[in-house]
Amino acid sequence: MTDAALSASTSPRRPVSAAVQARLKARYRAERRFRAYGLFALLLTSAFVVALLGDILVRGLPSFWQYHVTLDVDYKADVIDPAGKREADALRSADYSQLAQQALQEAVPGITGRQARRALSRLLSTGSGDTLRAAVLADPALIGTRQKVQLPISADSDLYLKANGGAPSATPGKGALTATVDGNDVALTANGPEFGAALAAVKDILAARARTLRTEMARIGTGGSDASKARLAELRAEAEKLEARATAKDQPEEVDGNMPSLLVGWGEGLVKIARLGPDKAEGTALLPVGDGGEIKAGAWSLRRYAVPENARKTTDQEIAFLDRLAGAGRIENRFNTLFFKAGDSREPELAGIRGALVGSFLTLLVTLALCLPIGVMAAVYLEEFAPKNRLTEIIEVNINNLAAVPSIVFGLLGLAVFLNFFNLPRSAPLVGGLVLALLVLPTIIIAARAAIKAVPPSIKEAALGLGASHQQAVFHHVLPLAMPGIMTGTIIGMAHALGETAPLLMIGMVAFIVDIPGGITDAATVMPVQIYLWSDLPEQAFKAKTAGAIVVLLAFLFAMNGAAIWLRKRFERRW
């Protein structure tokens, strides 16, 4: 009996009606669906974040490195200090870039001709003279000695080495060549059709150009006006000429700057081909080739740069020099300390974020010094002491409204009040800090009020019951307990201020400022504005700098948010 009763009570209970079962199923389905939505949203956002961060890192990290060339620099006394007095002014005004150029010419010997020399001088950063100057000013004993010095190379060369996409494909030569050298001009003749494949590639390009012209003609159509008829005839003539050249298989061809560059290298020498036949080539020497004569099979190679010279920033000549320097082990990719030590510059390889970092720091300092005391006091007053009446209600509503005001409006306010009325200095962290303080204040007040409200009233009652005055109860007990929350709110507000650009544009912190600011009234810019400025510049190399600066800014933001979390965990108390 007992067993039966037990099994009855534990058996699948009373029968559930079909309607109830259907409803139950629908409920579970709804829950599963909701979870799937949540998971999808989460995955999607994660994918975006990962893609964004990955992209920024991939673009930005290379800007933390910079290629340097190691040169043996002669600190010639007659160049630096002809008077021999070692006066700081004389040392400062000497022409150091001349020394750097001389050292570079020594490193690549045998370069004659203005064109080549100029190409060589373009390899070095214009800041290399400054590097030498700084070294000499720090230690005048260097004068008259010969030192190994690492100098930054120019941004374009740096980009070429980083991209490495222009690296040539080299095919070793099968037969022997005979080189005839006349000054810089070199003629190469082969016994067989050594250059046949290369010539065919050139002819293909000509054929492709003819096709482009034909397409253009089809676009113009049979044409109505005289002008278009004339244009049509012109195009047809040009296309036919190109087609004739493309079909004439063994006819020698010019290699122009819009075609992939062709070079022949043997030994130390390198020749850029300007005219190509199946078994002969003519061109100019980019690197000295010596006296010419017989070149054995396999001793030479035909190199081809896929990207035409006209589509590149670095010329074939510069690439030749870079390859030579790299071959001599003089080129090294080093951590770019200048990026963290220097202020802004028009030269990408010399531009750094130190100025913007210091500017941001000073601006945030002003913001924090104003916001934290004012914000916390306002919150304490409103939450604990203010009478609850119409006026305080209006103030509360408007603080919430202020938090939603577009930041550019605060910038205009700063421009009108701080610059035009109070005549504070333009572009200064002081004004930037004041404007950002206006921006962040509502956030901090709201966060602080929430934190104060979250402290259980029993703690305040306990203090009051012991005979503490209202103020003592608040300052001894409520405020310390609310502090982690207030800190978190403040840091998040500060992080917001760190990333703010728009209001600072209004008060002139958008200027090109090279010097690192020394105080809150010096002209300065801030990180996000620096990023904005760099992103606007046409130089390719500034793209990487922009991404690099973003990486630094993000690192700071993450660090600040991390600090907020740490503070909360560290000081959070349970009651």
Added chain:
Amino acid sequence: MNDVETMTTAGSVDAQPRVKVIARGVDVFYGEKHAIKNLTVDIPDRAVTAFIGPSGCGKSTFLRCINRMNDTIANCRVTGRIEIDGEDVYDPALDVVQLRARVGMVFQKPNPFPKSVFENVAYGPKLHGLARDRTELEEIVVRSLKRASLFEEVKDRLNDPGTGLSGGQQQRLCIARAIAVSPEVILMDEPCSALDPIATAKIEELIDELRSNFTIVIVTHSMQQAARVSQRTAFFHLGTLVEEGATEQIFTAPQDRRTQDYITGRFG
């Protein structure tokens, strides 16, 4: 029953006790709500007075009038007269901070500060400048903890957070904190409602010990507790004081029908 008898004996020792707190015609309003109506009561010195009554009858409200904790509630208004030793509590010239030093309070839920045990007890004396130096402060803390029968349990962890103690210990810590400023009156607002029976017993024992030095007013929902710890009992109902008298009398021979109904569990 035995408890009540003991109490009776105790009560008979000071048959005509000195009156510590008197209330005459007290009315309390929360905005429009009339929470206490024309209340008049005498609270004897060095004895335990219990306020009983159903929830919302105004006993806690009246308790908080004695040390003016109701001041913190924005729309609370008190009329009538409350005196401690003949001094008007609501006299505008009276310093509320001094008043609360004389009238300590223990709350329903243990609410130690999230600080060390020592700091919890030392806060009041520091606030009122009762100790000249560290040694004196330590003496006060140890004495208060001993009087709250907590010292033996916490002597090795005076620097641990007070919030880390058990519920009963926390409540005794709150009592120690209250008596550290040497008040004359201690108000207890349902001090055992959040505690288990063993912790409750300890607190009740403690209240009985403290009776010899302090005037204690306790609000409680437990009639057994009122019977066990108090000498006088006041029964509140719907904002009025229905009946007040010696505990034994209230529990054995209530004069009012409502009191009888309440203590016999017919409503409440």
